[in-house]
Amino acid sequence: MKKLDNKLIIGIGNNTRKDDGLGWYFLDILKDEGFNTENLLYKYQLMVEDAELVSNYNTVIFVDACKTDLEDGYEIERIYPSEQVAFSTHEVPPNQILNLCETIYHKNPKSYIVKIQGYKWDFEIGLSQEAKSNLTKAVQEFTRNYS
Amino acid sequence: MDKRKIVIEPVTRVEGHGKVTIKLDNNGKVTDAFMHIVEFRGFEKFIQGHPYWEAPVLVQRLCGICPVSHHLAAAKAIDQLVGIDPENLTPTATNLRKLLHYGQVFQSHALHFFYLASPDLLFGIDAPAEKRNIVAVATENPELAKKGILMRKFGQEIIKALAGKKIHGILAVPGGVHKTFTVDEREYFIDGKQIPNIDTMIEWSKEIIDFIKAYHTQNAEWIDNFAAYPSNHLSLIHKGSGAMELYDGRLKSIDSEGNELLNIDDIEYRYHFKEAVEPWSYLKFPYMTKYGREKGWNRVGPLARLNTCTYINTPLAETERLIFKAYTQNKPNNMTMHTHWARLIEMLHCAETIKELLFDKDILGSDLVRKGSPRNKGIGIIEAPRGTLIHEYHTDDKGLITKCNLIVSTTHNNEAMNRGVREIANSVLSEKPEITEPMLNQIEIAIRAYDPCLSCATHALGEMPLIVQLEDSNGKIIDEKIR
Numbered sequence: 001m002k003k004l005d006n007k008l009i010i011g012i013g014n015n016t017r018k019d020d021g022l023g024w025y026f027l028d029i030l031k032d033e034g035f036n037t038e039n040l041l042y043k044y045q046l047m048v049e050d051a052e053l054v055s056n057y058n059t060v061i062f063v064d065a066c067k068t069d070l071e072d073g074y075e076i077e078r079i080y081p082s083e084q085v086a087f088s089t090h091e092v093p094p095n096q097i098l099n100l101c102e103t104i105y106h107k108n109p110k111s112y113i114v115k116i117q118g119y120k121w122d123f124e125i126g127l128s129q130e131a132k133s134n135l136t137k138a139v140q141e142f143t144r145n146y147s
Numbered sequence: 148m149d150k151r152k153i154v155i156e157p158v159t160r161v162e163g164h165g166k167v168t169i170k171l172d173n174n175g176k177v178t179d180a181f182m183h184i185v186e187f188r189g190f191e192k193f194i195q196g197h198p199y200w201e202a203p204v205l206v207q208r209l210c211g212i213c214p215v216s217h218h219l220a221a222a223k224a225i226d227q228l229v230g231i232d233p234e235n236l237t238p239t240a241t242n243l244r245k246l247l248h249y250g251q252v253f254q255s256h257a258l259h260f261f262y263l264a265s266p267d268l269l270f271g272i273d274a275p276a277e278k279r280n281i282v283a284v285a286t287e288n289p290e291l292a293k294k295g296i297l298m299r300k301f302g303q304e305i306i307k308a309l310a311g312k313k314i315h316g317i318l319a320v321p322g323g324v325h326k327t328f329t330v331d332e333r334e335y336f337i338d339g340k341q342i343p344n345i346d347t348m349i350e351w352s353k354e355i356i357d358f359i360k361a362y363h364t365q366n367a368e369w370i371d372n373f374a375a376y377p378s379n380h381l382s383l384i385h386k387g388s389g390a391m392e393l394y395d396g397r398l399k400s401i402d403s404e405g406n407e408l409l410n411i412d413d414i415e416y417r418y419h420f421k422e423a424v425e426p427w428s429y430l431k432f433p434y435m436t437k438y439g440r441e442k443g444w445n446r447v448g449p450l451a452r453l454n455t456c457t458y459i460n461t462p463l464a465e466t467e468r469l470i471f472k473a474y475t476q477n478k479p480n481n482m483t484m485h486t487h488w489a490r491l492i493e494m495l496h497c498a499e500t501i502k503e504l505l506f507d508k509d510i511l512g513s514d515l516v517r518k519g520s521p522r523n524k525g526i527g528i529i530e531a532p533r534g535t536l537i538h539e540y541h542t543d544d545k546g547l548i549t550k551c552n553l554i555v556s557t558t559h560n561n562e563a564m565n566r567g568v569r570e571i572a573n574s575v576l577s578e579k580p581e582i583t584e585p586m587l588n589q590i591e592i593a594i595r596a597y598d599p600c601l602s603c604a605t606h607a608l609g610e611m612p613l614i615v616q617l618e619d620s621n622g623k624i625i626d627e628k629i630r
Contacts, residue, residue: 044314047258047299048258048261048262048281048295048296048299049296049299049300049303051296052296052297052300083282096282099282100281100282100285100292103282103285103286103289103292104285104289104292104293104296
């Protein structure tokens with residue numbers, strides 16, 4: 001078992017909506033590679049109470065599908081608490097979760113976001129070929145430099 | 148005529164996405180207003196052909212906020228397909244389902260109040276958009292925000308303990324439940340060692356009712372009059388006593404003066420309701436057949452439930468109900484913003500009921516499932532957090548679903564929300580020289596009072612801005628605002 005000491009990886013998405021499932025498939029691969037499943041969290045969306053959850057970890061990695069064009073099909077970047085707010089509890093952005101965590105719990109875990117470009121969002125299980133390719137590259141980069 | 152049209156899309160801080168269109172004439176006077184539901188889900192169609200026992204698992208995918216309500220409404224209907232009526236479930240199955248349901252309503256009400264409604268109440272409708280959000284609440288009221296998070300978490304933990312996970316878990320099976328509760332699981336919610344316990348939840352629920360009552364005293368004119376209009380009110384009530392009932396009961400409707408319009412066995416609903424459609428929305432408009440489309444629509448949800456019930460069977464919530472009723476001299480309350488007050492009384496009722504159920508010996512029982520003679524039709528009705536939720540399924544002789552009808556709470560409130568939008572549009576937008584942010588926010592507040600769940604769409608990074616568009620009569624955008 002590969003340990004993820006005090007590190008939480010949150011896959012965000014919906015695997016019944018084609019490429020929206022990228023965040024979950026990312027975790028599936030980590031699970032298959034032997035990463036500690038207790039530190040892998042599947043979520044449809046981030047919710048406000050996740051501020052409490054992430055306050056318990058030193059490092060938090062959010063993984064989500066992305067509709068924006070990305071040069072390599074994926075991007076991993078450091079993120080920080082921010083006052084950016086969402087318009088619905090259905091989509092609380094990671095930096096707002098970090099902001100709530102800092103405001104309420106006075107904790108500031110080191111955080112990253114893994115964005116993986118998706119292309120199709122229909123009611124269907126399974127990734128598009130392009131998304132699969134992006135997923136493979138993102139996982140390789142993550143396991144090489146961030147795990 | 149040079150008509151103009153304002154479009155607010157999506158409506159902010161409601162569950163899911165919606166769009167509001169307000170039509171103005173060339174003098175800036177509101178001529179009409181609509182709340183559109185532009186998502187199409189098609190669950191009633193694509194569940195056809197699936198075996199009946201899949202329904203409670205599949206239909207809860209309608210939503211990521213209230214899946215438990217869909218799970219249990221479908222389960223009640225599926226029970227009948229295996230020949231089991233609600234009163235014939237085992238006590239263990241009934242009480243575990245109720246525990247799941249009250250946990251769900253508790254967490255949903257907490258989420259709505261603390262994270263969707265409190266910014267409007269704490270900072271006011273004139274506050275800038277960047278301040279009307281939970282981060283600002285957390286910054287200025289960290290203890291309130293922390294309690295909100297822990298109350299939501301408590302309800303979610305109840306769901307996880309019973310259904311295996313917080314979203315889209317499974318407890319109910321045809322004719323019962325598939326697991327019981329253990330002593331350790333029960334102690335987790337009672338001993339307070341790992342999370343604040345149920346007594347703390349009751350205490351905090353009382354505190355937040357004190358908050359809303361004090362807020363009401365200071366802001367009575369606004370709270371009493373904002374988007375207020377007479378309506379009918381519909382909910383389940385306890386079969387024998389007429390008390391508030393969220394899991395199983397009779398359907399009762401009263402008019403705005405308190406006259407009884409309907410009091411029927413819940414499975415008779417289809418003889419008393421029809422659904423109208425409009426070309427500009429995917430959401431239907433249910434109404435009571437006897438009274439017609441114009442007079443037969445109902446509000447559902449916390450305000451309706453407080454109006455239809457004769458009492459609440461938990462002592463602290465009943466005390467608060469009496470205070471709530473005294474404000475309208477025991478007449479039905481038609482003040483839309485009092486829905487928030489009613490919601491918090493229900494939250495207290497849920498906390499009290501959860502405590503009763505946690506100490507009930509039946510939840511530790513092992514008699515989980517009953518079987519009867521198969522039938523081809525099942526109807527399950529439940530009071531979801533947002534109101535009356537109806538599931539109906541028909542099957543063929545192989546047990547495959549041939550027909551499905553769902554009337555969700557937000558559908559019942561469709562007419563009410565549209566009336567609220569029109570009411571506010573007329574009072575704040577007509578003949579004003581400019582459309583300000585607070586004006587637009589008032590439209591959204593009128594909708595948010597109903598806590599509408601327009602259901603989850605796919606999401607991904609970089610989506611979901613708030614877009615406000617001003618269009619001329621030809622549909623040409625003449626102004627646009629994104630926040």
